[in-house]
Each structure stands twice: as structure tokens, then as C-alpha cells.
Amino acid sequence: MKTFSRRSFALMAGAAAGTALARPNLAFGASARVVVVGGGFGGATAARYLKRLDKQLNVTLIEANKQFVTCPFSNLVLGGLRTMDNITHGYDGLAKGGVRVIHATVQGIDPGARRLSLSTGNPVLYDKLVLSPGIDLNYGGLPGYSQAAAERLPHAWKAGPQTMLLKRQLEAMPDGGTFIMVCPDNPYRCPPGPYERASMIAHYFTTKKPKSKIMLLDAKESFSKQGLFQEGWQAVYGRMIEWLPGKAGGKVTEVDAKSMTVKTEFGDHKGAVINVIPPQTAGEVARAAGFATPAGWCAVDFTTFQSKVDPNVYIVGDAAIAGAMPKSGFSANSQAKVAALAIVAALNGGKSEAPAFANTCYSLIAPKYGISVANVYRVTDKGLVAAPGGGVSPSNAPAQVRSQEATYAEGWYESITHDMFG
């Protein structure tokens, strides 16, 4: 009979006993099943990191689309700096990394049975579920707007066909036309996004249609990186971009696709092209399962990103109420890693360490003019708050600093998309 050394026997016994104790819900030797719904910045990152953190895990990603078009850098497509191909990514890298990828839509979640019903007809069971459903556009939140109206007044706030529609409209617009953007109140996906978009469209107009104007009608009184954007707009585009805050006539009360009119408390504006960014909520799959508050977003435990409704469910990215963290791709990536660490710890009968999060959002004002906001975030007794320091790029910085940040914006895109998709 083969004799075991004392040490190897101890390791074997420990491993076996540890597995049996730590995974009480699982048959002996079975791998835990973690299912991730949504293949964007939160979901793709969660799936990839779950598998990297624990190769034994059975990780399934459920995503409706075969390809993912990033919202980050979609404004650069509008500006003519990138193509749609440049911002389109597939899931082959995740599959090669051992993630089972199912292209389907989720039709329902049964939290009691820990079962998802899918459009494929084959249900999927989970031990832990990660939801990263992103946003839904709340068409009803703006009178006159609807999915049909969005074919004429694109939102382009989910990248893809809507981005192309807005781009085609801008290309067809005569020089001297007015482009109107309707900017939403907080909270919404990508706080600096509307203003980067205005910048990129101003870049396109400057090169192709220099007599055109840009009018931003904003529900808010202030916006992300406002001082830096306004400094950049003036320096690069002169008076091309006009921004109206809510109390100065920016608050839009109704849109009319037929007459291409935007109504405010101060009067009507006609636009040659109108981009309507409507109010938003968490993606439907999270709301339909009862994980959202009446306001439409999902409350989570900040140390794990576990749903406040169901501890087997982790909700990351734009859908989550994440304290001081903005709804950004970087935030989603950071939160997904915290959730992945928490899930791996929980499945092994432990707890993950108190997390710290990070976010950096770059915006391009012009091809060589980048600005950023950067913060570390921590969980304290005041919630999920920004750590000391952080904030936005300096004002009145030399051109070299703006150029460096534009280069780093590109580097960030390369890195984060590789980090998500492998």
C-alpha cells in the first residue's frame, strides 16, 4: 500500500474537509455556479475576474448581443476620430478564458430556486448571480419622447445603431445648422458624456461645417468637469457651443419629433439635428426581478455590491446606487472586481477585505486635448465616499498636459477593454 507523507496527507484532508465545509450548498466536488448577466464593463469584467480568481468556478455569462459596442469612445466616432469597428468587441477572449458565454435574453429570475429563464428555453441555475444590466432609457420621463421618436431624435446613449443614426444625421446636416442636445438631470450614465459629445461634434463641425452651432439644453444647473469643459470650448471652438442651465431656459419640458422642436419654459427651439438624452433607470432585468427602488436603481451593500433585496445577487455598474461613484465604465470595472472577490470569498466560507474602489474618467475636448476626473473611493460610516484628494485636471494647464491626458485616454481605452474581454 502506498504511504502518504504526513504533509501531503494533511493537505489532502484539509482540502477535502475545507471544501465540504465551505460549500455546504454544493454536492461534494461540484464547482459553484456563478452566472453573470450583461456583457458590458461590469459584467464582462466580473466574468473574467471570477474565473481568474478561482479557476474551479463554473462561470456563465449571459449577454443578448454577439458583440459589444462601448459607450466610451462612441463620442470619438461622432467626432470622426474612431470608427465603429474600433469600439466593437467580441466575447471570444472570455470564452477562451473558460467563461461559458450564452447569447440570450433573460426572461425572468426566480430567486428562490436560483434559476434564470432564458430566451433559448433552457433555464440556468446559479449559486451566485451577478447582474450588470446597465441602463434603460426612461422614454416616459420626457413628454413627446418614445422609442419611435428616438428614430428621429436619437439618444445614442447606448452605443451601436443609435450612434450611427446620429452620425448620419450630423453628416447630412447643412453647414450653418443648429445641433441641439437635451441633457438629463442626475443620475444618469456617464456624467461628463454629454459635454464630451458636444466637444467632439464641435470638432467635426469645425473641420466640415464651421458655420454650425451647438446648443445644450440642460436640466441641471452645473455639470461634471464644467470649468474645464468651458475653458476648453472657449479656447478651441470660440462661441460655437452654447450651454443653457436649467434655470436659464435649459430645462426641456417636451420634445416634438415631427416638427423637430424642443420646448422649454422659456420658449421653443428648432434644431436641424436633435440629440435627446432622456432620464434613465437600471436595466429591466434588475427592475423586473424586484431589485430596484421606486426611483429605478438598485441598492447594494457597498462592501460587496450584494443586492439589499437578495444576498445571492450582486449588482454592479450603472444599475447600482453606488454612493459617490459616478456611473462610468471604470466604476463598473472596479465594482465588478469587488463583487468577484466577495463572491469567491463567500463561496469559500469567508469574507473579503474592506474594499477600496477607483475611478478615472477621461474626456476629449479635441483630438489632443484631454481632461480627467480621478478618485479613490472607500466605504465609511457615511457610505461609499471619495477618499481624500482626487478631483479634476488643473485649469489653465499647458497644452502639453492636455495632450498627455489625450494620449492616456487612448491608453485607458486599450487597457480597460483588454482587461474586460481578455
Place this chain on the structure above:
Amino acid sequence: MTGRFPLAAMAIVIGASMGSLPAAAQDKPFALALSCAACHGTDGKSPGSIPTIGGRSAKEIKESLIAFKSGTRPSTVMKRLAEGYTDQDIDALAAYFSKRK
């Protein structure tokens, strides 16, 4: 077989206590370190214009982060991020990325 249960129990205790050690003492992934990948690449290996940090010496990483934080080394975002790191974070990040080969 008399040794079986004490040995197994010991292994479990060791496994459970791993989670509570300070991050600097381990080579385990932790949330703040993983967040660096969004700019510096997975495991700190950058595919683009942002410097690779994975595999640099712990001393270099620690000194860089301290210099970024104090502002003695010029930077774009790194001062703003490093201001949010504690001394313990800096030690842990330096240890973690020095071990990414």
C-alpha cells in the same frame, strides 16, 4: 488515523485566517490593486500608452507612489489617485505589482 481531525482542522483554520492578514503580507489580489488594471492593464501589463507597472520592483513602485502623492514627481492623474492611498495601501500595491511576472 488519530491525526486526521486535528490536522484537517488546522488546515481549515489557516485557510480561514488568510482573509484577515494585511494585504501587504500576501500575494493575494485585493480590490484596490485590481482597479489599477483599468489603466495599467491586467496584472499591470499595459497594452497601450500607459506605463506597465507589473513586475517592477517593490521599492520603485513604493517610491513612485510616494512621490506622486506628495507631488515631487509630476503626473496627470496619479497625484489625484495617490492622495487617496494610505501608507498601508502603498506598501500593499508595491508588494502586489512587484510579484506580477
